Amino acid sequence: MNKAQKGAWFTLGLAILLLVFGIIIFTAMFTSGATATRLALFWFLLILTYMSVPIFLLRRRQSRSEIVVDERDNCIRKNAVLASFISVWVLLFITSIIPSYIVGQYGSIPVILLPIINFGIFLIILLVYSVAILVQYGWGGRKNE
Amino acid sequence: MNKTQKGALFSLVNFLLLIIFSIHSIKIIRNIFSFGGYPNALKIVLFWAFLIFGFMGLSAFLLYRKKQSCAEVGSDERDGLIKKRAVLVCFISVWILLISSYAVLWRIVGLDGSIPICILPLIYLGVFFAAMLVYNVTVLVQYGWGGKDGEK
Numbered sequence: 001m002n003k004a005q006k007g008a009w010f011t012l013g014l015a016i017l018l019l020v021f022g023i024i025i026f027t028a029m030f031t032s033g034a035t036a037t038r039l040a041l042f043w044f045l046l047i048l049t050y051m052s053v054p055i056f057l058l059r060r061r062q063s064r065s066e067i068v069v070d071e072r073d074n075c076i077r078k079n080a081v082l083a084s085f086i087s088v089w090v091l092l093f094i095t096s097i098i099p100s101y102i103v104g105q106y107g108s109i110p111v112i113l114l115p116i117i118n119f120g121i122f123l124i125i126l127l128v129y130s131v132a133i134l135v136q137y138g139w140g141g142r143k144n145e
Numbered sequence: 146m147n148k149t150q151k152g153a154l155f156s157l158v159n160f161l162l163l164i165i166f167s168i169h170s171i172k173i174i175r176n177i178f179s180f181g182g183y184p185n186a187l188k189i190v191l192f193w194a195f196l197i198f199g200f201m202g203l204s205a206f207l208l209y210r211k212k213q214s215c216a217e218v219g220s221d222e223r224d225g226l227i228k229k230r231a232v233l234v235c236f237i238s239v240w241i242l243l244i245s246s247y248a249v250l251w252r253i254v255g256l257d258g259s260i261p262i263c264i265l266p267l268i269y270l271g272v273f274f275a276a277m278l279v280y281n282v283t284v285l286v287q288y289g290w291g292g293k294d295g296e297k
Contacts (some may be wrong), residue, residue, distance in 0.1 A: 035195055036236060041242060078226075078228075078229035078230070078232070078233065080230055081229070081233050081236055082229065082232050083231050084236065085235065085236045085239075088236070088239055089273070091270045092272075093269070095265075096265045097266075098260045098267040099265065100263075103262060105262065105263070106261070106262075107261075107262050108259040108261050108262060109259055109261075109262055109265065110257075110258070110259045111247070111250050111255075111256065111258050111259060111260060112256060112257075113256055114247050114250070115244075115247050116251050118243055118244075118247075122240070134182055139173075
């Protein structure tokens with residue numbers, strides 16, 4: 001596994017953890033009791049622990065002659081950005097339609113919700129970006145073949 | 146000018162026209178839905194729409210017909226790289242534009258305020274137009290604003 005793949009796996013894990021954390025926080029807002037708060041705190045600590053993974057993951061090299069980044073890595077990253085860019089618009093389109101089904105065509109949406117929705121989109125985009133990188137590398141086979 | 150530059154310049158002009166058209170028609174569309182109505186509103190919107198789409202069609206026809214040279218290729222590696230870099234810049238600008246639009250909304254309606262659902266797609270459409278402007282300007286900047294053979 002090269003550096004870009006390790007980074008993509010790490011980002012994928014982080015995005016999933018943050019999405020679950022968001023769901024826990026969201027459910028904790030509507031339920032009372034200490035269980036949800038304790039779960040949210042546990043998940044937060046888990047994320048913090050997970051953040052220390054790159055120290056060990058990125059330190060270990062594939063081989064002595066491994067270079068940090070080459071042309072192919074750049075091309076793969078740029079393709080992943082393109083995939084993420086397209087998915088941003090698809091997700092924004094979906095988020096502009098779904099609320100009208102929930103609150104009706106003449107309903108309104110609190111302004112405070114908009115950045116939260118977009119943070120959710122951002123996390124999904126992180127997932128898309130990481131998956132696009134991993135798919136292009138073939139999910140991390142030996143020597144990326 | 147090569148094909149990518151022509152495309153970027155064409156899109157830049159058209160998206161600028163679309164932004165002007167959108168700003169101009171906001172007032173008219175608001176009047177259409179108002180109680181008294183605005184009898185000529187639809188005609189004005191249609192006139193502008195035909196003007197813009199007519200200009201788009203004509204400029205595309207004139208721009209793409211003329212080749213740089215007989216041996217001009219449709220797109221090469223460098224063009225691909227320039228486009229991908231522009232996508233990256235555009236991708237970053239989308240997030241900045243979205244955050245800015247929310248900041249403006251907060252300023253207008255306050256943190257506890259709310260906006261009609263129908264405004265949401267319009268905000269995203271505005272962000273899309275602005276992002277397309279950023280994309281085309283980035284492409285043109287990388288080519289040096291269209292010198293001979295796209296070199297500077």
